Amino acid sequence: MALVNENYLRNSGLHCFEEAEKRVNAYKLLHPSVKLFCLDNPNRSLQLIPEIVQTLHKTIDDTINPEIFRKDSSIRGCDFLIDKILKEYRAIGVSLNKESVFINDGSNSDIENIGYVLGRDNIIAITDPVHPLYENAAILSGRGSAIGGDSEWSNIIRIKCSEENGFLPQLPREKADILFISNPGNVTGTVLNRTELKKWVDYATKNKSLIVYDASYKAYIKEGDVPKSIYEIRGAKKVAVEIHSFSSIFGSSAFHCGYSVFPSELQVYTELGDEVSLNKLWTKRVVSFTNGSSYVMQRAAEAIFSRKGKSEIAELVNYYSINASLIREELLSFGWKVYGGVNSPYIWFKIPVDLPSWKYFTQLLYEAHIVSIPGIAFGDSNDGYMGFSAFGDRTDIINALKKLKSTQSSNF
Secondary structure, eight states: OOOOOGGGGSOOSTHHHHHHHHHHHHHHHHOTTOOOEEOSSOOTTOOOOHHHHHHHHHHHHHTTOTTTOOOOEETTEEHHHHHHHHHHHHHTTOOOOGGGEEEESOHHHHHHHGGGGSOTTOOEEEEESOOHHHHHHHHTTTOOOBOSSTTOBTTEEEEEOOGGGTTOOOOOSSOOSEEEEESSOTTTOOOOOHHHHHHHHHHHHHHTOEEEEEOTTGGGOOSTTSOSSGGGSTTGGGTEEEEEESHHHHTOTTOOOEEEEOOTTOEEEOTTOOEEEHHHHHHHHHHHHOOOSOHHHHHHHHGGGSHHHHHHHHHHHHHHHHHHHHHHHHHHHTTOOEEEOSSSSEEEEEOSSSOOHHHHHHHIIIIIOEEOEEGGGGOGGGTTEEEEEOOSOHHHHHHHHHHHHHHHTTTO
16 A cells, blocks of 8 residues: 655645635636736746846757757756855855855755755744745654644744734744744745844854745845845854745746755754764755756856846846835835835735735735735734735736725725
8 A cells, every 4th residue: 555645635825825826717717808916926927037038048059069068067056156156145245165055946945855854853943924835844844743723733833923023033932943034034025134133043053953044035135234145144154054046036937046055064963962064964965866957047047147137137126126115105005004025025914904814815806906915825823914026017016006095995
């Protein structure tokens, strides 16, 4: 009898995104002529910057010429891309060695898989609200056993982020062995400044904990007291893995490439307390279970670091940052409680009426033609909140806000 890995049968919240898609598709069938304004997840129709597109075409042509095409890298990634990443870190005062960087096919892969090189008895700390990605990293690798409802698991600590603390994660009162942090926040768009982030590094140092730090949206940070890397904090190389996704820069799922940093100074421990290099463990996993990111995609990622690529990326990030500001300011003008949208393309807000998030999702869809993100997708306790994404066409966002303004006064 072939037995299933029952961790995959456990509820981890992804059903909410599937449910949202079903509701939107049902609406489209009933109202095929109505234009919907998608303020939910990154818009899959967004175009890549011209520098990447041109590089992709050229690299595809190069692959048929054996004198030009060569896989000049280890399984951890091509040197030409890793060198560019290291240079970017040096520009913010962070020195890393080449062996610390691993190219991946997007941040999700490494966040989900890091648990497979760590012991199952670890206590995991995740924020609440939490993107299902981080929860899955604990549950699917066998670290959580259901002890109550769908969101209650053993070995998992939930760090409550609420209005009272500005939706910023607070240090857990209990001892946690692994802490998942995204900065800027993948759900709320809020950020930890240097002072707050140092508390997390100090906590991890004191407790010999590991921080899994998702910096995928660091390109949107514009306030000077918010670090673009956790390694800007003294001591972080000894306690933190940093993960980044290139596709998150422009919110397009058409481009899956990123990287993770496992500093050589970073140690984890055996049950007897012996130190083990996490970099070496991760290298074994990469060599054993992946083929690495493709040469073509790594060449395209390299284009982001060219002079033209940097200019086009900066222009695109600025475009979506302005979108976020427009959404944030308009919602604030309604008198709503709004978070994020300053150093992030995501805006989190309290539902202005006494409705659960699925009910409000449907109301936004049918009355304002807006596709949103229901707060319950990120934990049961967030049912009174909603999220918007700034990835989209400026005209569509402006029209969506006009529609929202005209409807919220009478119906919302």
